[in-house]
Amino acid sequence: MENHKDHAELAEVFNKDEQRVDWHDETLWWIRQKRDKSVNQIPEWELLRDTASQIKNNVLSNLSSYLRQFETKAEAKGVIVHWAADAAEHNQIVLEILKSNGINKMVKSKSMLTEECHLNEFLEQQGVEVIDSDLGERIVQLAKEPPSHIVLPCIHKKKEEIGELFHKYLGTPAGNADPQFLTETARQHLRETFLTRRAALTGVNFAIAETGEFVVCTNEGNADMGAHLADVHIASMGIEKIIPQRKHLGVFLRLLTRSATGQPITTYSSHFSKPRKDKEIHIIIVDNGRTVQLGREDFRNSLKCIRCGACMNTCPVYRRSGGHSYHNAISGPIGSILAPNLDMEKYADLPFASTLCGSCSNVCPVKIDIHQQLYKWRQVIVKNGYTTKAKTAAMQVMSWTLASPTAYHTAGKAGRLTLKYAPFMVNNKLNPWYKHRDMPEPPKESFGEWYNKNRK
Amino acid sequence: MTVGLFIPCYVDQFYPGAAIACLQLLEKLGVTVVYPKNQTCCGQPMANSGYQHLTGGCNDLFIKNFAEFDYVVAPSGSCVLHLKEHLHDEDNPQKAKELSNKLYEFTSFLTDVLKVKDLPARFPHKVGVHQSCHGQRGLHLSQMSELVAPPFSKPGSLLNMVKDIEIVPLNRIDECCGFGGTFCVAEEAVSSKMGIDRVADHLEHGAEYITGVDMSCLMHMEGILHRQGSKVKVLHIAEILNGE
Numbered sequence: 001m002e003n004h005k006d007h008a009e010l011a012e013v014f015n016k017d018e019q020r021v022d023w024h025d026e027t028l029w030w031i032r033q034k035r036d037k038s039v040n041q042i043p044e045w046e047l048l049r050d051t052a053s054q055i056k057n058n059v060l061s062n063l064s065s066y067l068r069q070f071e072t073k074a075e076a077k078g079v080i081v082h083w084a085a086d087a088a089e090h091n092q093i094v095l096e097i098l099k100s101n102g103i104n105k106m107v108k109s110k111s112m113l114t115e116e117c118h119l120n121e122f123l124e125q126q127g128v129e130v131i132d133s134d135l136g137e138r139i140v141q142l143a144k145e146p147p148s149h150i151v152l153p154c155i156h157k158k159k160e161e162i163g164e165l166f167h168k169y170l171g172t173p174a175g176n177a178d179p180q181f182l183t184e185t186a187r188q189h190l191r192e193t194f195l196t197r198r199a200a201l202t203g204v205n206f207a208i209a210e211t212g213e214f215v216v217c218t219n220e221g222n223a224d225m226g227a228h229l230a231d232v233h234i235a236s237m238g239i240e241k242i243i244p245q246r247k248h249l250g251v252f253l254r255l256l257t258r259s260a261t262g263q264p265i266t267t268y269s270s271h272f273s274k275p276r277k278d279k280e281i282h283i284i285i286v287d288n289g290r291t292v293q294l295g296r297e298d299f300r301n302s303l304k305c306i307r308c309g310a311c312m313n314t315c316p317v318y319r320r321s322g323g324h325s326y327h328n329a330i331s332g333p334i335g336s337i338l339a340p341n342l343d344m345e346k347y348a349d350l351p352f353a354s355t356l357c358g359s360c361s362n363v364c365p366v367k368i369d370i371h372q373q374l375y376k377w378r379q380v381i382v383k384n385g386y387t388t389k390a391k392t393a394a395m396q397v398m399s400w401t402l403a404s405p406t407a408y409h410t411a412g413k414a415g416r417l418t419l420k421y422a423p424f425m426v427n428n429k430l431n432p433w434y435k436h437r438d439m440p441e442p443p444k445e446s447f448g449e450w451y452n453k454n455r456k
Numbered sequence: 457m458t459v460g461l462f463i464p465c466y467v468d469q470f471y472p473g474a475a476i477a478c479l480q481l482l483e484k485l486g487v488t489v490v491y492p493k494n495q496t497c498c499g500q501p502m503a504n505s506g507y508q509h510l511t512g513g514c515n516d517l518f519i520k521n522f523a524e525f526d527y528v529v530a531p532s533g534s535c536v537l538h539l540k541e542h543l544h545d546e547d548n549p550q551k552a553k554e555l556s557n558k559l560y561e562f563t564s565f566l567t568d569v570l571k572v573k574d575l576p577a578r579f580p581h582k583v584g585v586h587q588s589c590h591g592q593r594g595l596h597l598s599q600m601s602e603l604v605a606p607p608f609s610k611p612g613s614l615l616n617m618v619k620d621i622e623i624v625p626l627n628r629i630d631e632c633c634g635f636g637g638t639f640c641v642a643e644e645a646v647s648s649k650m651g652i653d654r655v656a657d658h659l660e661h662g663a664e665y666i667t668g669v670d671m672s673c674l675m676h677m678e679g680i681l682h683r684q685g686s687k688v689k690v691l692h693i694a695e696i697l698n699g700e
Contacts, residue, residue, distance in 0.1 A: 012645040021649060029628070036601065045604035314602065316632045320649045353643060355636030355650075356504065358593035362602035375504065382506035395507040402465065402501075403513025405494040412469040432641040436648035437679030440470045447468045447475035451491050455479075 004327060006349035011321035024156060025319040031152075032313045034262030035363065042258070052251050053367035056304035059242055060294065066209040066242045067285060073212025074283060077274035084286045087117035093284050094119060094201065094234060095126055101232055101280075103128075103199045107190075109216070109223035110134040111203030112150050112307055113236050113286060115329035119201075130201075131193045133222040135186050142169045148323025150330055151260045151309035156322050190222070200226030204237035204283070205269075205306070206252060210245040213273040214283065217256065217266040224270050234282045235272065239290050240303040252306060255365035259308040293341045298376045302337045304366040311360035311370055317353055326350060333360035337373040340381060348386035351377035409448065416442040458488045459565075460525035462518075464535045464671070465497040467692075471671045474692035478531045478562055481698040485570055492521040500538040504637045508542060515552070519545055523555050527569065531562040531694055533591020533669045540595075561595055562694055563611045563669055572614065577699040580620035584663030585612065586654070586677065587630040588670035597669060601630050611669055611693055618696060624661040631657075635676035651680045659688065666690045 005013075015021055039045045059066060071081045084090035090113075098106060106123070108114065108130050120130045120141075132141045136153035140146065142165045147153030154162070163177035172185050202223040206215040214235060216223045227233040243252065249269075257263040275281040294300050312318045312332030323331035328339040328347060333354065339347035351374045360370040381387065401407045418425050419442040427434050445453075459482060463475045482489045498518065499511030518539065522528045530536050536559055545552040566572045591597040591611075598609035615621060634640070634650025641647075655677050658666050666681075666688065668674055674690035681688050 008643045008645070011643060015645040015649055018649070025653070040604055042604065316634065316650050317643070317646050320646050320653075352506075352639070353646075355589065355632050355634060355639050355647075357589035357632035357636075359589075359600075359602055359630075359632070362593065362600050378504070378506035379508050383509070387506065391505070392507075395502050395505060395510055399499075399502050399507070399510035399513060402497040402499070403517060405496055405517070408465065408496040412465070416469060432644035433679065435644055436683060437651065437676065438682035440675055440678065443470065443472050445472065447463050447472035448491075448493060450472050450476060451479075452493075455491070 004346070007321065007325050007327070007353040008349065010325035010327065011317075011353070014322045014325055015320070021320050023158070024322060027155060028313045028319045031261060032310075032363075035259060035310060035313065036262075038258045038262040038264065042254070048251060048255055049365055049367050052255055052306075052365055053301075053304065055243065055248050055251060056301070056366050058244065059240070060300060060303055062244075063239060063242065063294065066244060067239060069209040070207055070212055070242055071285075073210070075212075077212060079212065079274060079281045079283055082282060082284045084284050084288070086288045087286075090117050090236065090284055090286045090288065091119050091122040093282075094236075095123065095128070097232060097234055097282055098123075098128055098199055101199065103232065105129045105131075105197055106199040106201060107131050107133050107193050107197040107226045107230070108201040109203065109218060109226055110137055110153075111201065111236055112147075112330060113203060113238050113288075114201065115147060116288065117236075117286070119236075131190075131197075133190050133193065133220075133226055134218070135183065135220060135222075138186060138190070139165060142166075146324070146329065148331060149309060149312055150307050150332075156324065190225075194225045194229050197226065198230055199232040199234065200230035201234045201236065202227055204235050204241050205256070206249060207237055207242045207283075208244075208246050208249070209242055211273070213246075213271050214241075215249065215253075215269055215271050217253075217269050219263075219267045221268045224268055227270075227272065231278075232280045232282070233272070233275070234284065236284045236286060238286055238288070240305075256306055256308055259310040259363065259365040289342050293338070296341065298380075299337060299341065299373055301368055302334070302341075302370075302373060304368055305334055305338070306366060308365055310363040310365065314359045314363045315354075316357065316359070317355065321353070326353070333370045333374065334368070337368075337370055337377060340377050344381060344384055345386050348381045351375075351381060409446075412446055416446070457526050458490060460522045460528045461489050461491045462495060462498075462522065462528055462530035462535070462559075463491065464530060464532045466675070467531060467671050470675065471692065474531055474671050474694055477692065477694035477698040478529070481694055482529065484576075484698070485566070485572065487570070490525070495521045498535040498538050499542070500535060501637055503538060503542055511542070512546075515543055515545065518543065519552060519555060522559075523551060526558065527565065528555070528559045529562055529565045530559070531669070531692060532671065533561045533588050533595050533597060534672060536561040537590040537594035561591055561597065561669060563614055564595065564597055566614055566697075567610045572617070575614065575617040575697055577617070577697050578619040578621075579696050579699045581664045582622045582624050582662050583615070583696070584624050584626060584658035584661060584666045585615065586633060586658075586666055586668035586673055588668050588673045589630075589632050591669045592630055598630075614697055615667075615693070618699065621696070624658070624663045626657050626661060628657060633673045633676050635673050637672075640676060647676075648680070651676050655680050655684075655686075655688075659686065663688060665696075667693050667696055669693055
């Protein structure tokens with residue numbers, strides 16, 4: 001059915017280097033702890049989460065009117081608004097804006113939407129050079145890899161590996177992995193890029209319907225450097241990025257970075273309102289499957305996501321399998337509930353890449369019931385036939401056995417006898433449990449058998 | 457008060473000691489306990505694998521076995537959570553709802569219904585407490601580290617009544633053990649690694665026993681402890697609370 005490696009296979013590869021898994025796990029856990037310390041300084045934290053969730057409920061129920069209001073307000077200030085039904089339309093719009101300005105080099109700050117749309121690959125095929133200006137994104141771009149985390153794109157890379165990449169591509173001395181030195185090198189390299197690019201693309205964290213302005217949050221100021229120096233600023237946003245009023249930023253900006261990294265606020269939360277004289281601002285408003293998700297009652301509130309990445313940092317599976325094991329632009333728990341909407345067959349494995357521990361839902365600043373949606377996606381995926389015949393057959397036998405007390409008692413006894421007298425039947429490499437874990441020791445009788453003898 | 461005792465399938469088959477401890481402690485506390493013999497499973501193994509539509513037989517059987525009791529108690533947060541969220545009866549939805557409302561995980565039945573204030577138990581050992589996710593985050597048996605909210609713990613309050621017990625601290629107080637039902641074989645690599653890491657936290661803090669409200673997590677950690685040749689044992693919380 002599938003010709004790509006699924007999450008379990010990719011995670012197994014990741015786990016071949018246990019020290020690396022430990023390092024990855026500890027790094028992300030440290031960020032989760034920073035988040036905990038930060039949110040515990042806000043006594044009204046849970047109220048803030050609840051408020052954000054309710055504002056987003058309002059947004060999702062009135063999406064079309066807020067988007068039209070935003071469009072009207074933005075256009076009134078001279079911003080050019082485009083609508084893209086899908087990734088292909090979005091990419092084509094970007095290309096046309098560049099072409100009409102005679103531009104073939106662009107600088108781009110962090111935008112998960114453009115990752116989702118595979119914009120870089122598309123533009124490169126069209127002869128447009130794109131340089132990512134977020135440091136982490138630049139690093140994975142040099143490594144020719146996708147980001148492994150939505151907030152920390154190169155969190156899977158050790159500083160020595162980054163040193164090697166910089167040595168190869170930016171000419172730093174071999175063996176130098178000093179973070180400060182490497183950062184300074186990147187700064188010089190990007191400065192030249194900022195100064196010479198006539199077009200800059202940024203993402204959008206929040207678009208405000210009331211005013212037609214949009215807010216871009218970065219820690220590095222790279223969105224501002226790009227946008228302020230370029231003649232053409234293109235901002236790509238998913239339709240769900242809208243918030244009704246400017247005052248609602250007072251809720252979302254407090255939640256975003258505390259959840260993401262434990263910082264009180266992003267270093268730069270920049271408001272873009274209208275183009276400067278003789279410059280252009282384009283906003284591309286993208287659907288790409290979001291309205292389909294909006295129509296799925298069980299999954300619509302996944303569109304509340306503000307892309308903080310807290311669910312990834314807390315997820316014990318993500319920490320031990322790495323972002324690339326999710327083979328999707330957005331990884332981790334939130335990626336696992338967004339991806340099947342885009343392609344149920346390709347991403348049929350992702351909702352199963354979870355123990356349903358529920359930690360993701362608890363850290364989510366907009367209270368998306370992520371683990372409940374993982375459970376629900378499992379049902380939808382199986383009902384749509386994206387499962388294996390062997391699994392279905394096994395589940396049917398299990399279901400039949402467990403629905404019949406006689407069959408259950410016979411099977412239970414047989415199982416215990418097998419473990420007792422023929423443990424080689426299960427203690428072998430065909431049983432995945434046995435690879436790292438022993439089977440339980442079989443007791444001489446079940447509780448049911450004990451009860452029959454000892455009560456009544 | 458008559459309580460129907462629901463013993464999850466794998467506890468029945470592999471951990472009768474945990475079930476016996478539940479039964480005996482409930483009896484000691486003056487409760488009339490009945491164990492319906494035709495019970496099997498809550499249906500969660502199918503449901504969590506995406507086959508909730510195959511759980512009708514388990515639902516019918518569960519309702520048939522347990523609908524008539526004043527309360528139903530089970531030594532598992534995970535099975536109870538599954539039933540509370542998904543037990544249904546197409547012909548009589550109300551009946552399923554009433555049953556799931558009187559369904560309790562074992563420790564919360566002791567703290568919330570029986571309102572146990574003291575126990576005659578003694579357990580002179582160092583014990584690590586594993587917070588099973590479904591009991592903790594699903595049934596709210598104890599506060600969750602992600603939330604900004606005052607701490608509490610139903611299983612912890614019961615363990616505090618046990619004489620001479622020493623609860624060891626942990627680096628990560630409520631991280632999942634990686635069992636996750638069929639996840640433990642479907643995602644073998646990550647599942648095992650999660651179990652190994654969880655066990656290491658308890659070992660680092662000198663636990664002689666690991667306890668919790670769910671035998672499934674404990675079974676997972678026991679499998680890892682045995683493989684490592686560790687002498688550390690797992691015990692269902694009922695076995696400690698029902699101690700000497």
